[in-house]
Amino acid sequence: MKPGDRVSLQIEKGVYRGRGLARSGGRVVFVTGALPGDRVRARVDKVKRDFAEAALEAVEEPGSARREPPCAHAARCGGCTYQPLEYEAQLALKRDVLVESLSRARVPLDGVDLAVTGSPEEGWRWRARLHVEWEAGRPVLGFREEGSHALVDVERCPQLTPGLARLADEVRSALAAEAAGLRGVEELRLGEGGDGASRAAVLNVHRALDPQTASRLAARVPSASGLGWQGAGPGAPFVRIAGEPYLFTPRPHGVLRSHVLSFFQGNGALLDVLEATALAPLAGARRVLELYSGAGLFTLPLATRAEHVRAVEGAPWAAADARHNLAAFGHVQAIEAAVEHDAPEWARGRFDAALLDPPRAGAGPEVVDALARTRVARVAYVSCDPTTLARDLARLREHGFALRSLHLLDLFPDTFHMETVAALER
Ligand SMILES: C[S@@+](CC[C@H](N)C(=O)[O-])C[C@H]1O[C@@H](n2cnc3c(N)ncnc32)[C@H](O)[C@@H]1O
The missing domain is CATH 3.40.50.150 (Vaccinia Virus protein VP39)
Known part of the structure; x- marks a missing residue:
């Protein structure tokens, strides 16, 4: 077995980090994207003494718990490795x-x-971190593709709570509308409190936002109770644009x-x-x-x-x-x-x-x-x-x-x- 080989493999089981384990010629092969019970065709990427790593090219025969992924972005988005697996089988x-x-x-x-x-499976996530890239002056917001740096434009992530999804939509439109002043934005951090009212967004930027752009941005994100930006590097200060950056979650004791x-x-x-x-x-x-x-x-x-x-x-x-x-x-x-x-x-x-x-x-x-x-x-x-x-x-x-x-x-x-x-x- 050598890098570049195409091999047909029977996946014995799933292992940590979403990979499937198969054996070939006495060597363990970890296949990214393969699920338990699949028969797959995979391309060998790395060969070490005791194991090899391969990427899934095609599912030849699906394992019994494979399903049609509920999310439209599942084929490319690297966020949800187990989308194509029945939920009970995931557990x-x-x-x-x-x-x-x-x-x-x-x-x-x-x-x-x-x-x-x-x-x-849906509507549970009240914290999210989305990458931002700029293509021909247009913002692309989403998650990285599995095993690559390519960004997948995720228009709607079903994991987000409805409130967080609305906030993400507003920021997406605001980035598009104010693109000229916001091209330094590289990442977006979103959060929602359990009170259903507090919602905040932070833009991570590689160059400071000018105050006029920042205030126009705030007007375009009405569902945020807090909005701010933060420069690059550890410990960079948080700069408030509007409201308060706090999320409030009622618990039994306060x-x-x-x-x-x-x-x-x-x-x-x-x-x-x-x-x-x-x-x-x-x-x-x-x-x-x-x-x-x-x-x-x-x-x-x-x-x-x-x-x-x-x-x-x-x-x-x-x-x-x-x-x-x-x-x-x-x-x-x-x-x-x-x-x-x-x-x-x-x-x-x-x-x-x-x-x-x-x-x-x-x-x-x-x-x-x-x-x-x-x-x-x-x-x-x-x-x-x-x-x-x-x-x-x-x-x-x-x-x-x-x-x-x-x-x-x-x-x-x-x-x-x-x-x-x-x-x-x-
Ligand atoms: C998994 S979170 C748990 C936080 C909390 N128990 C909760 O459920 O909200 C881990 C926390 O450890 C903090 N942390 C990470 N490394 C640390 C370290 N070496 N010393 C102290 N805190 C650390 C992080 O800032 C983070 O707040």
Whole structure:
């Protein structure tokens, strides 16, 4: 087998990142775009000693769970790898990927409860990031094609809530109408609050917007309660154009404010079940260490139950939201710091439980080891990447923590992404 070869392959199963696994001549071949049970023709891109990578050229015989993708953009848009798979089969595949990730990391699953919760496939997304390119002076807004940098013009993404879709349409028309002054726009960040009224957009630009263009833009985006722009590079300031850039989400214990540039969970439909699942392993905990706490989605309910909470968040926008959202709770410390830098403070906290919700890179050995040096006996680990979750759970196991339950929540239907809440004890 060599790059450029065309091969016919039987896909045995799906693996993480939306690829199908086949075997040819004793070598594993990962095929982008292939689904479990497919017979495909694929073009070999890379050949390594133990495996090869190939791109799908044609489905010769579809697997039994293939379907006509509901979204018109599915054939090109790289956002929704699993659109052509029946939804129940998507859930089964994600469950298999999670189990395989843990098995490969040698995390035993005997006696571990494994639950799966699905999501509506449409209208769930209340945060979105769209790329913008300019073709002959006309804006193209959308997502990248799978495995390429080509931008797919996505006129209507069915994942968006109706409010976010309306906001995206308004910004699209405004970019077209004010193209001369807006050609520096490269990306668009959109968010909607759970109150149904707050909606904000941020234009990421490589050259500053002039004030006249900015105010004409604001007039063309009436459904935004907040609008602003931000230059390129990490830490570039947010420049307000109109309204306030905050999104408001009512929760059982108060209204959470989050800046449109703060992290906030993207699936509004599963927010309640995510919160309940993440907090369940900590029932009765008195002193809780919360790491990667964002704007305080989990901190707020923890504040109403625990005697003391230390919530650590590194991003300035989210940390400012957390301070605002938790100001009424004197027993909650909302700390702005990198988790790894905060670790020397943990011994003093006499914590009995911890909740972690790291980004895709996971917590990593340094943070896991520091956590293990505390008195924490119960851990809820919320993860958006099964491979880094498996790595961190294996390390927690070395420190004497046993895995009690796993709950896969499909916060990202039709994509290969998945959320998992793991409960551990020692
Ligand atoms: C997956 S989000 C979870 C946020 C929150 N738990 C929620 O559900 O809204 C991860 C958060 O960790 C923060 N973060 C990433 N790396 C960090 C680090 N090294 N130290 C502290 N916070 C970090 C991000 O800014 C983000 O807010």
